[in-house]
Each structure stands twice: as C-alpha cells, then as structure tokens.
Amino acid sequence: MSRILWGGATSASQYEGGFTDGKGMDTQDCRPYIPRTSNATTETRLLTQKVIDEAKDPNSSRYYPFRVGTKGYEYGLTDIDLLEELGVDIYRLSISWSRLFPTGEEEEPNAKGVAYYDAILQKLHAAGIKIFLTINHYALPLSIVEKYRGWTNRKTIDLFVHFAKFVFKKWGNIVDYWLPFNEINAGYFSPYNGVGLVKPEDADYSYDDVFRSLHYQFVANARTIQAARKMGVPGKFGAMVACFCYYPLTPSPEDNLELVRDEEVNQWYCMDILAKGKYPYYAQPFFDKHHVTFEITQEDRKVLKENTVDFVSFSYYSSSICTVKENSTQTAGNLVVTTKNPYLKATEWGWQIDPIGLRTTLHKVYDRYEKPVIISENGLGARDQLEANGAVHDPYRTEYFKEHFKQIIAAKNEGVDVRAYMAWGIIDIVSAGSCEMDKRYGVIYVDADNDGHGTYKRYKKDSFNWYHNFILEQRAKGEK
Numbered sequence: 001m002s003r004i005l006w007g008g009a010t011s012a013s014q015y016e017g018g019f020t021d022g023k024g025m026d027t028q029d030c031r032p033y034i035p036r037t038s039n040a041t042t043e044t045r046l047l048t049q050k051v052i053d054e055a056k057d058p059n060s061s062r063y064y065p066f067r068v069g070t071k072g073y074e075y076g077l078t079d080i081d082l083l084e085e086l087g088v089d090i091y092r093l094s095i096s097w098s099r100l101f102p103t104g105e106e107e108e109p110n111a112k113g114v115a116y117y118d119a120i121l122q123k124l125h126a127a128g129i130k131i132f133l134t135i136n137h138y139a140l141p142l143s144i145v146e147k148y149r150g151w152t153n154r155k156t157i158d159l160f161v162h163f164a165k166f167v168f169k170k171w172g173n174i175v176d177y178w179l180p181f182n183e184i185n186a187g188y189f190s191p192y193n194g195v196g197l198v199k200p201e202d203a204d205y206s207y208d209d210v211f212r213s214l215h216y217q218f219v220a221n222a223r224t225i226q227a228a229r230k231m232g233v234p235g236k237f238g239a240m241v242a243c244f245c246y247y248p249l250t251p252s253p254e255d256n257l258e259l260v261r262d263e264e265v266n267q268w269y270c271m272d273i274l275a276k277g278k279y280p281y282y283a284q285p286f287f288d289k290h291h292v293t294f295e296i297t298q299e300d301r302k303v304l305k306e307n308t309v310d311f312v313s314f315s316y317y318s319s320s321i322c323t324v325k326e327n328s329t330q331t332a333g334n335l336v337v338t339t340k341n342p343y344l345k346a347t348e349w350g351w352q353i354d355p356i357g358l359r360t361t362l363h364k365v366y367d368r369y370e371k372p373v374i375i376s377e378n379g380l381g382a383r384d385q386l387e388a389n390g391a392v393h394d395p396y397r398t399e400y401f402k403e404h405f406k407q408i409i410a411a412k413n414e415g416v417d418v419r420a421y422m423a424w425g426i427i428d429i430v431s432a433g434s435c436e437m438d439k440r441y442g443v444i445y446v447d448a449d450n451d452g453h454g455t456y457k458r459y460k461k462d463s464f465n466w467y468h469n470f471i472l473e474q475r476a477k478g479e480k
Contacts, residue, residue: 002419002478003474003475003477003478004408004409004412004418004419004420004421004474005089005090005130005419005420005421006088006089006090006420006421006467006470006471006474007088007089007090007091007092007129007130007132007420007421007422007423007426008083008086008088008091008092008422008423008424008425008426008427008442008443009091009092009093009132009376009377009422009423009424009425009426010072010092010093010094010425010426010427010429011093011094011134011137011138011139011182011429011432012072012093012094012095012096012099012137012139013026013028013029013066013069013094013096013137013138013139013432014028014066014069014070014425014429014430014431014432015069015070015072015093015427015429015430016069016071016072016073016076016096016099017066017067017068017069017070017071017072017073017074018069018071018072018073018074018099018116019067019068020073021110021112021113021116022099022102022110022111022112022113023096023098023099023102023110023113024098024099024101024102024103024104024141024142024143025055025056025098025141025142025143026096026097026098026139026140026141026142027047027138027139027140027142027145027150027192027193027196028066028138028139028193029055029064029066029067029142030047030051030052030055030056030064030142031047031055031064031065031066031435032051032055032062032063032064032435033062033063033064033065033435033436033450033451034435035450036434036436046192046199047192047198047199048198048199048200048201049198049201050201052142052145052198056142063451063452065430065435065436065437065450065452066430066435068430068448068452069429069430070427070428070429070430070437070446070448070456071446071448071456072427073116074456075456075458076116076119076120077119077120077123078458079427079444079458080120080123080124080127080129082427082444082458082460083124083127083129083426083427084127084129085468086426086443086444086464086467086468086471087468087471087472087475088129088426088471089129089130089420089471089475090129090130090131090132090176090177090420090422091124091129091130091131091132091422091426092132092133092134092177092179092376092422093120093131093132093133093134094133094134094135094136094137094139094182095117095133095134095135095136095167096113096139097135097136097139097140097141097160097163098139098141098142099113099116099117100113100114100117100163100166100167101141101162101163101166102141102143103141103143103144104140104141104143104144104159104163105143105144105159109166114170117170117171118170118171121133121171121174121175122174125174130176130177131174131175131176131177132175132176132177132178132179132374132376132420132422133167133171133175133177133178133179134179134180134181134182135160135163135164135167135178135179135180135181135224136160136180136181136182137182138182138183138186138193138194138432140195140196144156144159144196145196145198149196149197149198149209150195150196150197150198150213151187151195151196151197151212151213151214151216151217152195152197152209152212152213152216153216154216156216156220157216157219157220157223160220160224161220161223161224161227164180164224164227164228165227165231168227168228168231168233169231172228172231172232172233172234172235173233173234175233175235176235176236177235177236177237177238177311177374177420178228178233178235178236178237178238179237179238179239179240179313179376180220180221180224180225180237180239181217181220181221181239181240182240183240183241183242183315183377184214184217184218184221184239184240184241184270184271184274185241185242185266185267185269185270185271186242187210187213187214187217187270188210188211188214188265188266188269188270189242189266191205191209191210191213193432194213194214195210195213195214195217196213197209197210197213207290207291207292208291208292208293208294211287211292211294212294214270215294215296215300218270218273218274218304219300219303219304221239221274221307221309222274222303222304222306222307222308223303223307224237225237225307225308225309226303226306226307229307236310236311236372237309237310237311238309238310238311238312238313238374239270239271239274239275239309239312239313240312240313240314240315240376241267241268241270241271241314241315242267242314242315243267243314243315243316243361243365244266244267244316244318244319244320244338245316245318245319245320245354245357245358245360245361245364246259246262246263246267246319246320246321246322247259247319247320247321247322247341248321248322248323249321249322249323249325249328249339250323250325252324254324255322255323255324255325258322258323258324259322262320262322264280264282264286265282265286268280268368269283271312271365271368271369273304274304274308274309275308275309275312275369275371276308276369277304277305277306277307277308278301278304278305279296309371310371310372311371311372311373311374311419312365312369312371312372312373312374313373313374313375313376314361314365314373314374314375314376314377315375315376315377315378315424316357316358316361316375316377316378317351317377317378317379317381317424318338318344318346318351318352318353318354318357319341319344319352319354319357320338320339321338321339321340321341322339323339328340338352340352341354347380347381347382348382348383349381349433349434349439351381353380353400355400355403355404355406355407356407358375358378358404358407358408358411359407359408359410359411362375362408362411362416362418363411363414363416366415366416366417371417372417372418372419373416373417373418373419374418374419374420374421374422375408375418375420375421375422376420376422377422377424378404378421378422378423378424379397379400379423379424379425379441380396380397380400380401380441381425381431381439381440381441382394382396382397382439382440382441383438383439383440384428384440384445384461386445386447386459390459391459391462392445392459392460392461392462393461393462394461394462394463395462397443397461397463398462398463398466401423401463401466401467401470405421405470408421423441423443423467424441425440425441425442426441426442426443426444427442427444427446427458428440428441428442428444428445428446428448429441429442429446436450437449437450438450442461443460443461443463443464443467444458444459444460444461444464445458445459445460445461446458447459
C-alpha cells in the first residue's frame with residue numbers, strides 16, 4: 001500500500017471571507033456571532049426566516065463572521081507559501097458556490113470568483129501539493145433556499161450539477177480528489193448547514209423534508225460523478241460522513257442494540273448509499289416508523305447504482321456513548337451531543353479526546369466498504385495565546401497530533417488502506433459550530449478575535465514546526 005499523505009483542510013465559508021466582488025449571499029453568511037455567555041434565545045441561535053431576514057438587512061447591527069472568515073480571499077496565495085513551507089502532501093479546500101454563481105442559477109460564472117480560485121488551485125498544483133476539492137461545504141446560495149426551499153426541491157440537483165460541471169471543465173485536470181458534499185450526514189443532524197433547511201418558527205424540522213433533501217443530495221452526488229466520468233476528469237471521487245465511534249454505556253443488551261441503531265442511521269446510512277449504490281435494508285423500517293415518504297424514481301436508483309464513490313472519507317473528533325438510559329450526563333461533540341464518557345478527557349468545548357476511537361473507526365469504515373479511506377478532518381479546537389514576540393505555544397495540540405497519528409499508523413500497519421490525513425483548520429478559521437475565533441484548530445495562527453477585530457496577520461505556532469518535522473520523517477520512511 002502507498003504511504004499516507006499528510007496535510008490540512010479549510011472550508012470556503014470559514015476561511016475566505018471576501019463578501020465582495022460579486023459574491024452572492026449564502027446560508028453561512030446569515031449566521032451571526034452570538035457569545036456563548038449571552039442569554040440569546042434558541043430562536044436567534046437557530047436559523048429561522050426571521051433571523052435570515054435580519055441578516056439580509058444592510059443595517060443589521062450583528063456581526064456575521066463568515067462574511068469575514070480569516071480573510072483567505074486576501075491572504076490565499078501567501079497562505080499557500082506557508083503550506084509549502086509546512087511541507088504538506090495534500091490540501092483540502094472548498095469552492096464557494098455563491099462566489100462562482102451568486103444565486104446558483106446563472107448560466108455563466110462570476111469572473112472575479114473564477115480568477116480567485118484559478119490563482120489558488122494553479123499555485124497549489126505548481127507547488128506539487130495534491131488537491132482535495134470539496135465542491136459544497138455547508139454553504140448553499142441563499143436564493144436557492146428562498147426560491148426552492150434548498151435541497152427539498154429536485155430542481156436543486158440540476159443547479160448543483162451545472163455548478164460542478166463548470167468546476168470540472170475549468171480545473172478538472174489538476175484536482176486529485178473530489179468530494180461533492182462535506183459531512184453529508186449533517187443533513188440529518190444539522191439540516192440548515194447540511195441541506196439548507198430553514199427551521200419553522202414554532203416547530204421542529206420535518207423528517208420528510210430532511211430525508212427527501214438527503215435523497216436529492218445522493219442523486220446529485222451520483223450525477224456529479226457521472227458527469228465527471230463522461231468529461232474524462234481523472235481525479236478520484238469520494239463521499240464523506242461525520243464519524244463518532246460509538247460505544248455502549250453498559251454491556252446491557254439494550255444499550256448494545258441502541259448502538260447498532262444509532263450507527264445505522266447516524267453514521268452509516270449516507271455512506272451505505274453512496275458507496276454501495278443502494279438504500280440499505282434498515283432504511284425502509286426506519287421510514288415506516290417515522291412516517292417518512294418521498295419519491296425514489298427508477299432513474300434515481302439506476303444513477304446511484306452506476307456511480308458509486310472511489311474512496312470513503314470521514315471527519316473524526318471524538319467518540320460517542322449510546323444508551324437507552326434517560327437523564328445521562330451529556331457533553332458536546334461535532335454536530336451532536338452525547339453521553340459523557342468517564343474514561344476520557346475533554347476539550348474546553350466538551351469534545352471528548354479519544355485517539356483509539358480513531359483507530360477503531362478506521363477499521364470499521366474499511367471493513368464495511370473495502371475502499372481506500374481518507375481522514376478528511378481531525379484536530380483539536382483550543383484557545384491559543386499569541387505572545388508579544390509572535391510565538392504561540394500549543395503543546396496540547398502537538399500531544400493531540402502525536403496520539404492520533406500513532407493510532408492512524410497502527411491502523412495502517414494492521415491492514416487498513418489509509419490514503420491521507422488532513423488536519424482540520426490547518427490555518428485558523430472561524431468555528432462552524434460556535435461561529436467564534438477562540439476555538440482554534442490550526443498550526444498557523446491568525447490574529448483575529450470573535451468580533452472580527454485584529455490584524456489578521458499569520459504566525460507559526462509551535463505545532464507548525466512539529467508537524468513539519470513529522471511530515472518530513474514520514475516522507476523519508478516512505479521513500480526507503
């Protein structure tokens with residue numbers, strides 16, 4: 001098996017900013033920063049039409065952090081210099097749909113958006129850094145949401161494929177790995193982020209809307225692969241889910257059965273369809289139980305069957321506990337809350353640190369799909385301190401990397417076909433979950449605060465030097 005590629009990742013909405021030069025408003029541009037210590041209501045924290053209407057108001061007094069990001073739109077080319085100095089083998093980034101097609105319906109793209117991505121992608125290619133391109137990462141043109149109700153409408157499939165075809169035509173010959181949708185199972189956990197569903201004012205999200213939207217994303221994923229193959233695009237195509245490495249709270253049969261059910265719907269459902277080309281056996285009983293109905297045409301089934309992915313990828317930050325027991329102590333995680341695990345330490349944000357869970361997940365994913373595996377996101381969100389001399393000492397991040405990398409290499413040695421690892425937010429970005437800068441993941445520090453103040457100058461953290469040396473060591477071992 002080939003050696004593991006080591007790199008990093010960002011997303012357009014969290015990194016670029018650049019709410020200018022013809023970029024249209026997307027779903028992330030509507031999310032305000034709300035301090036965790038505030039008494040903000042649920043109505044404000046969840047994206048209802050009322051919140052979106054305020055976001056569209058040019059006189060709104062709120063700060064919208066994704067319109068600023070960490071100014072990758074300005075610093076993108078010099079940031080690539082830093083990535084080249086770091087020595088990464090691979091870099092994952094995403095395309096802003098609304099930067100290229102402001103409403104999602106234009107026939108021709110926004111020229112300034114094309115120029116921006118062309119400069120970035122060509123420089124990465126010239127530097128010899130492999131490109132892992134996410135076509136859609138939690139950002140849907142707002143016009144599609146308001147006109148078609150996002151992914152609840154089959155029309156959005158055609159709009160997405162049109163967008164993807166342009167990207168293939170323009171950059172298809174230099175991209176190594178393609179990911180149509182980031183964490184596609186987020187459509188279930190976080191419908192606004194995942195599928196552009198606006199929360200009803202006085203109700204919860206409809207299961208019909210959620211699973212219909214996911215189905216249309218499955219079809220769009222398959223049709224995107226179909227289009228790329230017809231166009232002769234040489235890169236590999238994958239799917240991505242958020243993984244949680246489930247454990248039962250107790251050895252009880254009930255908790256273990258709950259684990260199976262949680263894994264099926266929360267973790268495997270989307271990937272089963274995209275990697276195997278058909279709906280899994282447990283889907284219809286789940287739909288029947290929750291009164292879910294939506295149309296699956298014969299053409300849908302055909303395109304799913306014929307256009308499965310080449311590799312599988314996932315994000316992993318922490319493990320989760322499954323139990324039928326009510327009132328168990330809860331803690332936060334990526335997209336979800338879970339029962340607290342007494343055997344694990346946690347970050348300030350409550351995310352439980354479990355390196356062995358990553359190794360376990362690699363085995364489970366590879367065993368289930370028998371396709372090459374990529375860790376497309378992993379990392380430690382922590383509060384970093386910029387010293388007066390420009391230093392950032394983050395031994396906790398280096399320790400996190402050491403322990404997780406040890407488990408990745410162990411899984412590789414045990415036969416798992418691990419192709420790549422990408423550290424999330426390799427350059428500090430705005431947190432997708434809490435919309436703040438305090439929760440930092442990068443090895444490159446960006447001088448900005450939660451309110452958008454700061455120089456936005458870049459500084460190398462101690463973890464930058466550690467990761468650089470680690471990559472060089474792994475490269476040397478792989479070349480022997």
